[in-house]
Every structure is written in structure tokens, then in C-alpha cells.
Amino acid sequence: MERFATVIIGGGIVGCAVAYYLTEEGESDVLVLEAEELGSGSTGGSFGGVRQQFSTPLEIEFSRRGLDLRLVGRDLHAQ
Numbered sequence: 220m221e222r223f224a225t226v227i228i229g230g231g232i233v234g235c236a237v238a239y240y241l242t243e244e245g246e247s248d249v250l251v252l253e254a255e256e257l258g259s260g261s262t263g264g265s266f267g268g269v270r271q272q273f274s275t276p277l278e279i280e281f282s283r284r285g286l287d288l289r290l291v292g293r294d295l296h297a298q
């Protein structure tokens with residue numbers, strides 16, 4: 220049986236982002252297991268909107284950092 224240091228279940232935005240940032244940090248032994256197709260879950264149906272208004276400071280901070288990541292993704296897509 221093959222073994223991996225990290226196994227991620229689900230190839231939506233969360234699983235793919237975790238895999239992406241782990242490999243950016245130098246981890247190369249990562250497996251993403253997807254039952255259907257990458258992005259076939261909620262991710263494929265998303266409108267891609269990024270909210271900036273929330274009711275708690277923590278949610279606002281998550282959203283702010285998400286916007287930074289979205290800009291990184293846009294730059295990667297343009298390459």
C-alpha cells in the first residue's frame with residue numbers, strides 16, 4: 220500500500236488550497252483524494268464573491284486574508 224505524509228480528502232477549494240500551500244512550503248508528499256472531479260462540489264457552484272463585512276473581528280480578519288489570497292490566485296491564473 221502506498222503511503223503519503225499528507226492525505227487530503229476532497230478536491231474543492233479548501234482541499235486544493237491546503238495542497239497548494241503545503242507544496243509551497245516545501246511539502247512534496249501530498250495526495251488529494253476526490254470522489255468526483257476537482258471542483259465538482261460547492262466550489263464549482265460558487266459565485267466567487269468575497270464578503271468583507273461580518274459580525275466578529277475574527278471573521279473579518281479571515282475575510283481580509285482571503286482577499287489577499289484571492290489576489291495571489293488571480294496573479295497565478297494570469298501566468
Ligand SMILES: Cc1cc2nc3c(=O)[nH]c(=O)nc-3n(C[C@H](O)[C@H](O)[C@H](O)COP(=O)(O)OP(=O)(O)OC[C@H]3O[C@@H](n4cnc5c(N)ncnc54)[C@H](O)[C@@H]3O)c2cc1C
Pocket residue numbers: 228229230231232233234252253254255256257258259260261262263264265266267268269270
Ligand atoms: C450556489 C453557490 C454559490 C456560492 N457562492 C459563494 C460566493 O460567492 N462566495 C463564497 O465565498 N462562497 C460561496 N459559496 C460557498 C462556497 O462555494 C463553499 O463554501 C466552498 O466552495 C466550500 O469549499 P470546500 O472545498 O469546503 O467544499 P467543496 O467544494 O464541496 O469540496 C468538497 C469536495 O470533497 C469531495 N468529497 C466529499 N466526500 C468525499 C470523500 N469521502 N472522498 C473523496 N472526496 C470527497 C466532494 O466531491 C467535493 O468535490 C457558494 C456556494 C454555492 C452552492
